[in-house]
Amino acid sequence: MAINNQLKPEISVIIPTCNRPELLPRAIKSVLNQTFQDFEIIVVDDGDKISAEKAMAQFNDGRLKYIKHEKRQGGGAARNTGLRNSQGEYIAFLDDDDEYLPSKLKRLYGIMKEYETEADFVFCTVTNYYEKDNKVVTTKIDELGAFNYFNMLLAHQIRILTPATLIKKSALMDIGGFDENLPSNQEWDLMIRLSKKSKGYGINTSLVKVYIPTDGHINADFGRRIKGREMIINKHFADLKERPEVLANHYFWLGLFCRDNKQFKEARDYFKKAWQEKFKFLFFAHYLSMVFSGAVYKIIYKGI
DSSP: OOOOTTSOOSEEEEEEEOSOTTTHHHHHHHHHTOSOOOEEEEEEEOOSSSOSHHHHHTOOOTTEEEEEOSSOOOHHHHHHHHHHTOOOSEEEEOOTTOEEOTTHHHHHHHHHHHHTTTOSEEEEEEEEEETTTTEEEEOOOSSOEEEOOHHHHHTTSOOOOGGGEEEEHHHHHHTTSOOTTOSSOHHHHHHHHHHHHOOEEEEEEEEEEEEEOSSSOGGGOHHHHHHHHHHHHHHTHHHHHTOHHHHHHHHHHHHHHHHHTTOHHHHHHHHHHHHHHSOOHHHHHHHHHHHSOSHHHHHHTTTO
16 A cells, blocks of 8 residues: 555554663564554653664654653553644554554454444454463453443453554544553553443454563552552442442452552451452452461462
């Protein structure tokens, strides 16, 4: 497909990057190698230690834009900066350490154009590459086609990673983009808010490679995970309160995170909230394990 740089691109691909410019070229190349070529790439540099400017210099393509934050603002803010400076009708995201398969944009764009009266976003599955165990796992979607994913996302029964999506820019602007105040779970929160207003269209085809590092991944930081989930619960409390079992499950997982982070009082309180919201012996037993030591605690870890 010939590109006319005087016209607005159909798709804007937003790549936030932070202090790891050595990884960025792989991500950019995976976009440049797409079978669908009507795009722009917006790299937003949120790094406060190492600039990505030299990594960008190796590319000579008028479709690339580079924006540098004066100070570090976080991944949500970087994506919002890209969104505000985008020209495409549709938005795609890519993390600086991941990569698209060559047909990612073409496949999702085709589905979007076919179903855009029904859905404001389309998404695929991803293949996770775990550095620690040298393990490869491809995700799966149970509910396919045009579907209201709100309840599943609210319950965290499905993860829709932003690199796996193609989203109408108008829909993203309508919900205000990413919540820059969240220390974690920005993607999850975005997709909850988006799916509350819009249907999505999911396909069971892996079109993105996601690399999970041994160290430094946000999922390894219990403090940020706990704070992020607490904020998600507070933010969406009205919808969660209408779904007691879902709310109880969120409290239970917060209890597990707190326990593993050695915040035992907080763990006890969240386990208590879980069984008070929706009684299950599992919740109650974990609460007792935080109240008493010894036998009950050992039972928990034998598989209750």
